[in-house]
Amino acid sequence: MQSRRMPDERLAVGLGASRAGANRARRRPSRQRRREALWAAIFLAPALAAILALRLAPAAEALVTSLYRGFPGGLRPQVFVGLGNYQTLFLSQAYWETIARTIVFNLVINPLQIAMALLLAVVMTRKIPARSIWRVLVFIPATIPIVGSSIAWGIALQPQGPVNAILSALGGSVQPFFTSPQQSMASIILVASWVGIGYWMIFLISGIDAIPEELFEAAKLDKAGPIRTFFHVTIPLLKRPLLFVLVADTVANFVLFVPIQVLTGGGPESSTTMQMFNAYRTTFGHSSKNMGAAEVVILSLIMLAFVAIQFRLLREDSPRGSK
């Protein structure tokens, strides 16, 4: 009964909320509700304490920092400037370009990675020999420290590197990859996807594995082909893990900067300068932590908008898992 979990309209605002279920809700004794609230407090207290102390408190401090202006290095007294740092950023043509680049990057890389991860997850949940081996092989890039794999790709994609050696041996022409403003972003996407796809795949594999077998059997009885089965059975029943993967991947790509730092340094001609890399450079490279904090606040707000849209797009229309 979905209604057991979502008994009250005021509470039925969570992700799994079913309006139909909520409407059928019946009030339960307040003792029961108090008991649940008490358990919730016990279960949440440690995690909430950790989140407050280790994430939100320093984040609030960063927010405050963004309202001040100080000498680089941060030892000299800083002065309150309100939104002055934000004003400086928004008056800069280069910063607007950085924002646009970040958004375009995310509009490309996230659907690409999710589609590939989904394709792999579907393939890897079919009946194939030595399945766990193939899964691990795809997952391995995610286990290699990203600094290490960035360095390796930097060598592999050099103008005189092995990838170009293969290309020219096959009769193709040598590609500039990271050294041209036209290809640098695509090359970063390649590296980040090589790392990320296998990682997100495993979450989708678990999701597909959790789909009741009967539904696939029923689809087969209906003579549904693999593609129809995918869109009418797999996808609708995969919404929850898909939402997780989409949100987590989006966040990961918004804050991605190691490959950029190792491979392009934001270039050529700023073609790979994205917000997180820029903020990192401002904060740790130039030691301007006030301006860096303002850049991160803007980035976080854009990220928040993306994530909110994703929660909205992948809302659950019909509850499942209960009869």
Place this chain on the structure above:
Amino acid sequence: MRSRARFHTGNRIGGTSWVATVSAVLLSLLFIIPAFWMMINSLRPTVDIFESLWPLSPRVIIPTSLGVENYLTLFGGPFGRAFLVSMAVCLLTVMIGLVLSVAAAYALAVLRFPGRNAIFAAVVISFMVPFEAIAIPLSQLFNDWGLTNTFMGLVLPGVCNGLAIFNLRQHFLSVPTSYREAATVDGASELRVLWSVFVPVSGPAISNSALLIFLGQWSSYLWPLIAVSSPSLQVAPLALAKAFTEHSADYGATFAGAMALAIVPATLMLILQRFFGRLAIGSGEK
């Protein structure tokens, strides 16, 4: 409670799918070949790596001499100890992190209480905050709390993993409510419902969350860099970064270290797949 014994051996309709098999092999090759090249490079001297880059020759994947010198050098130095420190830090982080995350996810997915959505929103925001943005303020807090240069100081920032909570919450939402009803009718406490009903049917979700927490901590670089100055608490990624000096870099050692660091989570994933892969929702209900 209905009993639906299903085993998720992937026997989705019919026998072995050859199309899927061929795709699986080809796709895995795509992912593994660059990693394989890295592994080969970890087995040869730096100069050999650069000699073999261009033009195309078999030497790019067949080294003139295979040797484990890079690994010996690496583990003979501070990397060996740092590797063990990293293992200990990650183990403790995963244990604490899982307990926090499972409990919080259960509350957010199953229990009803006022402010649930606001708290979930706080969880979502917590994993959106870029850690690089809060590292310096956090390190000053840790300094005030006396946690700088301590083992727990390395562990704590990793236990707080909003993504793990989110992942588990998504899974717990899919657990049929009938499971919990049956248990509460028998008078089980929430703790018991969580432990005996939800945890047994959540193998893959819990192991995926363990992997999330593990990898987050295993790869952490900036935090150990600024929160720890004592060489005895140095973690592996930091020890590895020192293959890069002002003017040159030991690429052989870098690749060897990257491989050594990759083996642990890769093995962990294999083990988790083996032991928890089958503890899915359907199979848990007997």
Place this chain on the structure above:
Amino acid sequence: MRHFTISLGAASVALLLALTGCAGATGGSEAAPSAAAWTIPDSDPTATIQVIGILDPVKEGMNAVLAAFEKDHPTIKVEYEYVAFNDLNSVLDSRMANKDGNPDVFWADQPRTAALATRGFAADITSQFGPFKDKWDPAPYASSSYQGKLYGVPIANSTQLLFYNKDLLDKAGVAYPSADPASRTTWEQLTTDAKSVVAKGAANGLLFGQFDRYYQLEPLSGSLGGSAGATGDDNLTPDITSDAWVKAMTWYGSIFADGVSPRGVTAEQTDSLFLAGKAAYEVQGPWLLPNLAKSDIKWGVAAQPMFAGGKAETPTGSWSLALSPYSDAKEAAAIFMRWMSIDGGGGYTLNRPDPELPATPEAKKVYFARDLFASEEGKKAASIIDFESSNTAVPRLSTVGYVEFEDVLGRAYSDIRNGTEAKTALETATTELKTAWAQYGK
């Protein structure tokens, strides 16, 4: 669902507002400790000092240096923390923010002296170390000073040489460049020769040890009469679009366009390529010498080229040791700094197995007497190093905005290397510098 989206927004605002109240304004309220008068004591105090450096204790021999110090000064214990070169800035920023005297002493990049001083990271040590001025070569002393005050003690110096691969040059029938600084070759001649070697199958003609780094490339524009990169009282007015700069950088761009030099190769990879026999020439510092001695490459050495009709200029400068103003063991720290930099010519270069070029004339004598310089090419290298470091060395730009300068210019170099027109790239960099330097304006 809509509710959740709203919650997400509302919660973020509420949480941050609530926490903002708690967090309050922080940082910067405490005044930096005053530079109270103190002197380097005659007898050793008993103390432990914390030192942050960029050298590997084992591979780069810092343990040997520290053991020698503790033997000379048994009551002073040094806790040495090795930080990767690329991380030094981040580590210093976070440690100095704690203001707790960890570290007491740290490795300071000489061109950053002005920035470290104005940021309050490096203490004014003029009264303690000023009297030793004559112990050092003039260039490293000047590079450790800012506005007439001393903020660091130099422990090393550097210069650049032109190394070449004899086999590759022989194969192409190209003459070896001259080791005599007076008849040094030109960049133009070198480009022509490098092209011939590449035409005979060499993978690369010319490598700069540190592609795209200001240290390495500044002498190019300097050789044509360009300034160090900025003008004005505080060196805060960018000056990188002069004819000299544009001409020099146009040449820099051309060597990549013409296939003489490789794109996509980083500063850390160049030595490996040269040692793998993949390049005819490499411009690099004396630190390549120990690696060459260990390799099978048949190598030769020459003076760094200059542009035809220009003047000879070479890079210089290295690292100093700076004292934290928050140090709680200043006396012991000063004894350590003096030992590393001055005593006997500098304990640092005297005790490192593969030493750097010293910053004192006294230690240079010991340095040149090493086995490394005993071979025929080694002798040539020694005389070039000696000549360049005292005749053609030009220090890097001294400005409080050096950190941004180095970063912005590095990107301009990189863009030029990847095909952007020199003038365009330098103009873009000028605009960026003006923005970045606005914060230092009065």
